[in-house]
Amino acid sequence: VNHRIVSAVIGLVLVLFAGSAVLFALGMTPHDAAEGPAGAPPVPHETTGTYASCRDCHTPGGAAPALPQTHRSFRDRTCLSCHRAAG
Amino acid sequence: MTLIMRGIFWFGLYVFLVTFPLLAAVLAAPRGGAPSLLANVGVGAGYLALAMMALEMALVARVRAAASAFGQDALLQFHRGMGIGAVLLLLAHPVLLVASGAYPAAILGWGTAVPWAIRLGSIAALCALAIVGTSLLRKRLRTPYEAWQVVHGVLAVTAVVVATWHASRVGRMAEVPAIRVVALGYVVLFVGVFLRYRLVRPLRLLRKPWEVVSNVVELGDARTIRLRPVGHPGFSFEPGQFAWINVGTTPFHLEQHPFSIASDGDVPPGGEIAFTIRNLGDWSGKRVPALRPGDRAWIDGPYGAFSIDRDEGPGFVLVAGGVGITPMVSMLSTMASRGDVRPVVLFYGARSEDDLTLRGTVEALQPKLSLRVVYVLEHPPEGWKGEKGFIGADVLRRHLPSQYRRFQFFTCGPPPLMDAMERALPSLGVPPERIHAERFDMV
Numbered sequence: 001v002n003h004r005i006v007s008a009v010i011g012l013v014l015v016l017f018a019g020s021a022v023l024f025a026l027g028m029t030p031h032d033a034a035e036g037p038a039g040a041p042p043v044p045h046e047t048t049g050t051y052a053s054c055r056d057c058h059t060p061g062g063a064a065p066a067l068p069q070t071h072r073s074f075r076d077r078t079c080l081s082c083h084r085a086a087g
Numbered sequence: 088m089t090l091i092m093r094g095i096f097w098f099g100l101y102v103f104l105v106t107f108p109l110l111a112a113v114l115a116a117p118r119g120g121a122p123s124l125l126a127n128v129g130v131g132a133g134y135l136a137l138a139m140m141a142l143e144m145a146l147v148a149r150v151r152a153a154a155s156a157f158g159q160d161a162l163l164q165f166h167r168g169m170g171i172g173a174v175l176l177l178l179a180h181p182v183l184l185v186a187s188g189a190y191p192a193a194i195l196g197w198g199t200a201v202p203w204a205i206r207l208g209s210i211a212a213l214c215a216l217a218i219v220g221t222s223l224l225r226k227r228l229r230t231p232y233e234a235w236q237v238v239h240g241v242l243a244v245t246a247v248v249v250a251t252w253h254a255s256r257v258g259r260m261a262e263v264p265a266i267r268v269v270a271l272g273y274v275v276l277f278v279g280v281f282l283r284y285r286l287v288r289p290l291r292l293l294r295k296p297w298e299v300v301s302n303v304v305e306l307g308d309a310r311t312i313r314l315r316p317v318g319h320p321g322f323s324f325e326p327g328q329f330a331w332i333n334v335g336t337t338p339f340h341l342e343q344h345p346f347s348i349a350s351d352g353d354v355p356p357g358g359e360i361a362f363t364i365r366n367l368g369d370w371s372g373k374r375v376p377a378l379r380p381g382d383r384a385w386i387d388g389p390y391g392a393f394s395i396d397r398d399e400g401p402g403f404v405l406v407a408g409g410v411g412i413t414p415m416v417s418m419l420s421t422m423a424s425r426g427d428v429r430p431v432v433l434f435y436g437a438r439s440e441d442d443l444t445l446r447g448t449v450e451a452l453q454p455k456l457s458l459r460v461v462y463v464l465e466h467p468p469e470g471w472k473g474e475k476g477f478i479g480a481d482v483l484r485r486h487l488p489s490q491y492r493r494f495q496f497f498t499c500g501p502p503p504l505m506d507a508m509e510r511a512l513p514s515l516g517v518p519p520e521r522i523h524a525e526r527f528d529m530v
Binding site for chain 1 (some may be wrong): 102105106109112113116123124125126127128130131132134135139161164165168169172175176191202505506509519524526
């Protein structure tokens with residue numbers, strides 16, 4: 001296999017992979033995303049002590065807004081990987 | 088399966104395995120969460136980088152079926168290119184997530200507020216950058232090959248394990264069981280290939296030791312080492328193929344190097360094979376001259392797709408530079424022993440007459456073959472009537488037979504010669520499928 005052919009194949013494969021990342025993003029992004037928030041909203045309260053467990057309050061019928069359907073299986077540490085604690 | 092079909096299969100499998108995490112995520116993960124297209128491109132870049140890193144080892148793990156379809160040097164070049172590509176995607180991953188607003192810019196740093204799971208991603212990126220940096224600068228930094236190999240391996244294992252840990256702990260998809268299984272599957276694949284390469288393969292070699300029979304000085308600061316199998320039949324090979332030589336006490340030793348086999352490929356059971364090795368560094372300059380008859384060696388081979396047996400033709404043109412003559416001598420020796428009288432033109436470039444390694448062997452084979460040899464010397468002696476300078480289109484044109492476009496062309500030598508041939512041969516109208524190249528500056 002010619003050195004130049006391999007170089008060309010490497011370039012093409014990388015373009016293909018970059019394209020697949022864009023296709024993946026198109027498949028994963030909801031259509032109304034542009035109207036949504038730019039990022040995960042910050043947590044407007046402490047995240048320790050009484051508030052250490054997100055799911056104690058953020059449940060359907062709980063004291064705080066329920067977690068979105070897509071977040072139901074998330075653990076507390078996953079919540080805090082996107083949602084910044086206030087202050 | 089034909090060679091082309093085999094190539095398509097392995098290439099398709101590689102592309103599928105790299106993109107499979109994205110497919111799995113689209114099928115299994117909940118929509119939404121990351122709010123923008125840009126953030127999702129960043130997530131996709133991260134998964135691609137992880138899969139590419141996990142498969143890097145497989146590209147160079149001497150999987151014979153894959154290596155025979157492409158040639159080990161092509162796979163190594165692909166490994167390098169994909170490694171650099173993986174690092175670019177790995178760096179794009181956090182940058183795109185921050186640029187999209189999904190994560191604060193602080194995650195790019197090392198502050199105390201950065202969750203440990205995100206720091207794992209930073210560690211993986213630093214390892215990947217170090218892998219590429221130490222590889223690209225190895226020769227400039229004069230890092231011994233063995234030390235670099237250890238660093239390369241440790242960093243690679245760390246990068247893949249830490250990156251997978253990061254991917255299974257951060258982000259909205261980390262909690263999706265199917266995605267975690269896929270991520271774990273790539274670590275298992277990586278570890279499996281690693282164990283096959285570092286444990287299973289040497290264990291197999293342990294049962295097949297070789298012994299040095301002779302160590303002879305050749306022109307051009309080279310030596311020919313003849314080896315015989317001990318307690319096993321050895322192997323025959325396709326002339327032009329190469330093998331990895333390890334002269335350590337066990338096959339687990341890291342010090343192993345690839346060399347073209349210089350002897351006749353049709354080896355009878357128990358027969359000897361020979362390698363001609365030029366002094367190009369610590370190992371070939373110190374360890375090889377010290378080899379004595381009876382010394383133990385371990386041979387992992389044969390590998391490679393660079394052979395006259397793979398590409399039949401009415402004749403052959405062999406273009407060799409320096410110690411790139413060794414696979415050509417193997418081809419010529421095999422043709423001579425087979426009584427193959429198809430026409431061969433050998434272009435052999437070297438710095439001076441004293442650098443024409445294996446010249447005596449070539450000239451001894453000439454009466455048994457329909458062989459024409461064209462020596463091209465960079466520094467010819469006084470009164471030299473042959474070609475001078477470097478092998479290029481003009482030199483080729485002067486000596487090629489009229490029907491050369493139907494011949495198979497094999498080129499092996501240092502990078503400048505290989506680059507020159509990649510320009511010259513197409514300009515002479517040689518069809519690309521009849522040009523076969525092997526770069527011996529692989530590692």
